[in-house]
Amino acid sequence: MGKDTLSITDNRTGKSYEVPIANGTIKAMDLRQIKASEDDFGLMTYDPAFTNTASCQSKITFIDGDKGILRYRGYPIEQLADKCTYLEVAYLILFGELPTKSQLDDWVKNITHHTFVHENIKKFMDGFHHDAHPMGMLVSTVGALSTFYPDSRNFRDPVNRLKQTYRLIGKMPTLAAFAYRHSLGMPYVYPDNDLGYAENFLSMLWRMSEPKYKPNPVLAKALDVLFILHADHEQNCSANAMRAVGSSHTDPYSACAAAVAALYGPLHGGANQEVLEMLAEIGSKDRVPEFIKKVKAGERLLMGFGHRVYKNYDPRARIIKETADKVFAVTGKNPLLEIAIELERIALEDDYFVKRRLYPNVDFYSGIIYQAMGFPVDMFTVLFAIPRTSGWIAQWQEMLLDPEQKIARPRQVYLGYDKRDFVPMEKRSEKILAEAGVR
Numbered sequence: 001m002g003k004d005t006l007s008i009t010d011n012r013t014g015k016s017y018e019v020p021i022a023n024g025t026i027k028a029m030d031l032r033q034i035k036a037s038e039d040d041f042g043l044m045t046y047d048p049a050f051t052n053t054a055s056c057q058s059k060i061t062f063i064d065g066d067k068g069i070l071r072y073r074g075y076p077i078e079q080l081a082d083k084c085t086y087l088e089v090a091y092l093i094l095f096g097e098l099p100t101k102s103q104l105d106d107w108v109k110n111i112t113h114h115t116f117v118h119e120n121i122k123k124f125m126d127g128f129h130h131d132a133h134p135m136g137m138l139v140s141t142v143g144a145l146s147t148f149y150p151d152s153r154n155f156r157d158p159v160n161r162l163k164q165t166y167r168l169i170g171k172m173p174t175l176a177a178f179a180y181r182h183s184l185g186m187p188y189v190y191p192d193n194d195l196g197y198a199e200n201f202l203s204m205l206w207r208m209s210e211p212k213y214k215p216n217p218v219l220a221k222a223l224d225v226l227f228i229l230h231a232d233h234e235q236n237c238s239a240n241a242m243r244a245v246g247s248s249h250t251d252p253y254s255a256c257a258a259a260v261a262a263l264y265g266p267l268h269g270g271a272n273q274e275v276l277e278m279l280a281e282i283g284s285k286d287r288v289p290e291f292i293k294k295v296k297a298g299e300r301l302l303m304g305f306g307h308r309v310y311k312n313y314d315p316r317a318r319i320i321k322e323t324a325d326k327v328f329a330v331t332g333k334n335p336l337l338e339i340a341i342e343l344e345r346i347a348l349e350d351d352y353f354v355k356r357r358l359y360p361n362v363d364f365y366s367g368i369i370y371q372a373m374g375f376p377v378d379m380f381t382v383l384f385a386i387p388r389t390s391g392w393i394a395q396w397q398e399m400l401l402d403p404e405q406k407i408a409r410p411r412q413v414y415l416g417y418d419k420r421d422f423v424p425m426e427k428r429s430e431k432i433l434a435e436a437g438v439r
């Protein structure tokens with residue numbers, strides 16, 4: 001075994017450098033010493049979309065994308081989904097260990113006691129249009145929590161951080177349920193602190209005049225399992241947003257609003273909604289080959305397929321498929337399932353997908369379950385945001401406590417004009433907007 005270093009020869013100057021390798025990485029800053037001339041800034045790496053750049057060291061979630069492995073704090077996702085509740089997993093993700101009985105009781109009690117929101121939140125919720133997307137409402141209302149808890153800026157105090165953690169995990173389902181009730185024009189339902197985390201969420205969504213809402217235990221359990229599967233996923237787009245925004249030392253509610261906004265996009269959490277819309281558009285099993293043709297021609301994306309990290313079956317998709325059977329035993333089968341299974345079958349045999357290593361991801365089957373459970377399509381991404389909150393907080397906290405972290409501020413490769421002289425108005429071009437394609 002040789003040395004843990006990398007030798008680099010700069011062919012511009014003929015000089016050689018040796019930089020250390022640790023954990024399969026070199027430090028980008030070690031390249032700065034490589035200069036073509038005295039006044040050169042020094043070498044940088046260019047990596048749009050961070051496809052090959054580790055932005056942090058983390059102990060929270062491990063993914064082996066080639067093998068299809070996902071672990072939270074070392075525990076395989078399959079075991080956690082089988083044996084834990086979501087709040088137990090949230091504790092694990094945040095504190096690094098599974099809770100004892102008394103730790104769990106305390107944790108659940110504290111989160112449950114933070115499920116209520118300030119009455120004023122109802123007022124600004126009312127200001128949204130009746131057809132406002134619930135993710136848009138969630139982005140705004142989570143961000144607005146920062147105005148209710150200005151003490152949350154004191155992030156250096158661990159007790160204070162824990163309090164914001166209770167609040168965020170506790171209030172997220174309440175905000176989500178209020179957004180849903182608003183879209184129906186129905187009165188908001190307050191949290192029921194006798195119920196479990198997923199059960200209480202279902203109660204806030206669907207309770208009508210009955211004094212106590214009793215969710216179907218199979219559906220509540222299925223939702224809890226789905227929450228576990230969505231709790232964290234290392235440095236994805238929204239976790240990166242949470243870390244980047246939090247690195248400016250803003251409060252956790254504002255950083256969380258940024259994370260929710262990132263999740264909203266169709267290439268991230270918004271994909272579960274797009275999958276359902278795609279399946280509905282395909283409409284029947286016999287139209288699957290025609291759709292696949294369009295995907296291969298580059299006209300469409302097969303939503304719910306492909307992943308930046310997984311180049312194998314997403315282990316979450318496998319568990320979701322099993323959960324679907326339990327849900328359908330209660331709700332009856334979602335007719336779109338047949339189309340999804342046919343899409344998967346054809347895609348997994350097709351050279352286009354095989355060559356690119358495109359497999360179903362977490363979003364491919366989750367929407368089919370959500371729809372069977374009675375959720376409208378635009379609530380799907382909200383169902384992702386609720387459980388991901390624990391992951392976002394864990395990522396935020398890890399970033400704050402890491403002495404190597406600073407405000408996130410990437411470099412750029414500047415390709416614009418060199419210095420040029422001011423152009424008076426009468427000499428400016430009319431062509432600019434046409435060239436930008438807007439006129």
Ligand code: CMC
Pocket residue numbers: 236266267268269270271295300301302303304305306307308309356358361362363
């Ligand atoms: N359908 C068709 N072709 C695809 C797809 C797809 N879903 N995904 C990737 N490809 C092709 C892509 O066009 C490229 O082909 P080529 O090499 O000929 O240019 C190749 O596969 C590699 O893809 P990429 O775009 O370089 O991969 P990426 O890592 O940048 O993107 C992704 C990952 C998830 C954004 C992408 O696979 C995608 O857009 N999938 C559909 C949206 C989706 O399901 N998103 C949910 C992701 S999982 C949950 C989450 O993160 O929230």
